[in-house]
Amino acid sequence: MAFQILLNFFIAVIWMFMNSSLTATTFIIGYLIGLILIVITRRFFQSKLYIWRLWAAIKLTLLFFKELALSNISVLMLVIRPKLKLQPMIFALPTELEHDWEITLLSSLITLTPGTIVLHVSDDQRTLYIHAIDVDDVDEAIDSIKNSFEKAIMEVSRA
Numbered sequence: 001m002a003f004q005i006l007l008n009f010f011i012a013v014i015w016m017f018m019n020s021s022l023t024a025t026t027f028i029i030g031y032l033i034g035l036i037l038i039v040i041t042r043r044f045f046q047s048k049l050y051i052w053r054l055w056a057a058i059k060l061t062l063l064f065f066k067e068l069a070l071s072n073i074s075v076l077m078l079v080i081r082p083k084l085k086l087q088p089m090i091f092a093l094p095t096e097l098e099h100d101w102e103i104t105l106l107s108s109l110i111t112l113t114p115g116t117i118v119l120h121v122s123d124d125q126r127t128l129y130i131h132a133i134d135v136d137d138v139d140e141a142i143d144s145i146k147n148s149f150e151k152a153i154m155e156v157s158r159a
Contacts, residue, residue: 004050008034056155063152067113075114078134089135090119093128093142095150100125102153109149 008031015030016022035051042049078086097103103125107118115133122129135141 004038004045004047008038008050010034011037053156056152060149060152060156063148064109064112067109067148071113071115075133078115086134087136088131088133089138090129090131091135091138091141093130093145094126095128095146097150097153097157099157102157103128105153106149109153110145 011034012027012030015033016026019026038045038049078084095103095106097106103121107121107128110128110130111117117131118128119131120129121127130141130145132141
């Protein structure tokens, strides 16, 4: 993937020199031409095109902002209730993520979302212990995290 990005950048710079124009517009045109060339020659690369991984990272970012907004609203609704009927819970989330940066990213996304915090990561890095401020069903909370954040992180890292 890094080779593809560098190649695309190199093609864009060469395009700028060929046109004797060092403007951002010329660079963008060169970058798009480089992207087209990389797409045409994609069968010569061992990995998938870096554009798919970039798209997955953008989707992960948008998912985080969506979950951030929804959890902020949910915590706000809990706080403004006249009677607090909270069901705080600590539960274990088994994870399929393998790399340290994936587990760190998942832990950070969970912690940055209001109402949840990662308390501990097991020594074998296969289980995250999470505290949630209000959980009705543990299995539903686990499925929600696995089908949103964990799945999106796996798309970024394995695309």
